[in-house]
Amino acid sequence: MKPRKRVFIAGLFHETHTFLDGLTCWSDFAVRRGADLLAARGDSSPMGGALDAAEKFGWEVVPGLTAGASPGATVSDDVFHRYWSEFSAALSQAEQQAPLDAVFLVLHGAMTCQSILDVEGTLLQRLAEQLRERPIPVFGVYDLHANFSQRMADHAHCLVAYRQNPHEDARESSVRAATHLDRTLRTGELPRMLLAQPPVMWPPTGTGTATDPMKSLELLARQLEHDHPEFREVNVTAGFSFADTPDTGVSFSVATTGTDAVARGALDQLCQLALEMAEVGNVIERPVDEVLAALPRDVPGVLAIVEPSDNIGGGAPGDCTGLLRAMLAHGFRNSAVCLWDPAAVQVLQSHAPGDHVQLALGGRGSRLDPGPLSLDVELIRLCDGHFSLVDRQSHLASMAGDRFNMGNCAIVRHQGITILLTSCRTPPMDLGQWRHVGLEPADFSFVGIKAAVAHRRAWDTITRGNVWVSTPGPCSSDLTQLPYRRIRRPIYPLDPLPEPRRSTP
């Protein structure tokens, strides 16, 4: 019997919004090691996918550690130092026990520390240095919102991006990456990565894969894979624009066993298409008052009113008050919003359903918000926030697996608006969030959603449509308003697009 391949598996997952106040610290990260990491097997996360694939391929999994936190502010340098020292020690120990055959990583790709702007590139470079005596394949999976760097391309053999936003395919992409690794372990063919970064970035609202530009770019990428069997994977990486780093923005990469020239030709085609469609991806919302004033109120069904400036999945606090204020000002009824407000939930613990309580709601998480909104609310009920995902392929599963904890919750009402208050920030990506607390979102006429596009897989199944509104908040889609200093220039939309290249006669 052939010996089983020993594969070291680890993960590092954070989408860093560098324009937010504060720091993300080690205590914000959920860290899993050893048997606890292996317990992700079978769940809906990309780590679950990697572990299931490992079992299918008969690998001996050597668990390193995985550390992940919700999208948020710049990560403390200390987090990376702790992570790397533990990662490096676990890798050495594994190598001493018996030689490893490969490393497989589950990454986000848009993590930024105070002084380490390219965290994943740094991790991969250090990993390559540690493996220098006896190089082995380094494969992995990453989020389509990564800010992919040259260092990442230089120090990995094959990294695979999710292809869908909302991320329905996070687990599936991880299995695909593991399948590429299995092929390499069987054949010895080792791909390498080539990268291109066109001078373009898009706000998250412009990165949905059901529409252009991502739709056409994905189609072209799959066509290129079809035309070039030597391409293991062609990645379309939308980037995460709320990060001030030199690598922020759209990028394309190819993992290939063929020539550089052919891969470069493919990357040029993708860059050209991205430039042609750059303006299509720069999706900017209209002011909330303008949109709400024009909305008819008597249409059957529920409409999603989407507020990207407070996009929790993009790192915003989820407690901005702009949309709630506008709903009240425009006299909305039979409507619902969710706010992150642990202090209000705490105050309500000593009250009974039916009590009227004066609360200062939300408005503490971003200095761009006008501040807490003082309201007299009726407490409907208190509830526990642990819920199982209704849809195990929802975008939330790519971040959290099968279950999510909103912390203690309270449902309050003010003038026809139902407000779900949570103790933990909860990206609105799975309907279990509402159904678990006894509210059927389809029964409302309007629901406020703090997201950009990631909510759509869940919400499009019950809504009659989406309207996007502009409110004050840190994830506003108008990127020209953000104080970038370190990003590469020129880059659209901060700078004009380059003149169209002339085709040679």
Ligand SMILES: [Zn+2]
């Ligand atoms: Zn993402």
